[in-house]
Amino acid sequence: MFVRIVKLSFHEENIPAFLENFELNxxxxxxxxxxxxxxxxxxxxxxxxxFTYSYWxxxxxxxxxxxxxxxxxxxxFTKKLFxxxxxxxxVDKLASLE
Structure with missing residues (x-):
């Protein structure tokens, strides 16, 4: 298993549209x-x-x-908002402490 980290930067006025689309999907x-x-x-x-973090x-x-x-x-949809x-x-997770 590994972790995928994605950094996304949006125009401020596009944040609500991004969040709505993320919620839907x-x-x-x-x-x-x-x-x-x-x-x-x-x-x-x-x-x-x-940032999105997903484990695969x-x-x-x-x-x-x-x-x-x-x-x-x-x-x-998302790339138009950047x-x-x-x-x-x-990345591979090397340690995790809770």
């Missing part, structure tokens, strides 16, 4: 084959910056999602 994304976890964060100092069983699962109609629909290029990282 978050369960579908979370239920994608191989997805084990999904979170959305908003930067405390810059409300235009968001395999890289193939993430690629299958990225090639799905759901991803294409969500991404085509004020900066998105960034993404695939």
């Amino acid at each position: 978050k369960q579908k994304i979370r239920n994608a084959s191989g997805n084990r976890f999904l979170e959305l964060f908003q930067d405390k100092n810059n409300k235009c910056i968001f 069983e395999t890289e193939a699962d993430l690629e299958n999602y990225r090639n799905s109609e759901l991803f294409k629909e969500v991404w085509s 004020n900066d290029k998105p960034e993404a990282w695939s």
Whole structure:
């Protein structure tokens, strides 16, 4: 399993549209084959910056999602709202403390 972190930066006026679309699609994304976890964060100092954290069983699962109609629909809507290029990282979790 690995973690996918995506940084998204929006024009301030587009934040409500992004949040509404995320709300409509978050369960579908979370239920994608191989997805084990999904979170959305908003930067405390810059409300235009968001991060998604998703846990995936395999890289193939993430690629299958990225090639799905759901991803294409969500991404085509979301990318029109950006004020900066998105960034993404695939990382392995080395430690987790609760």
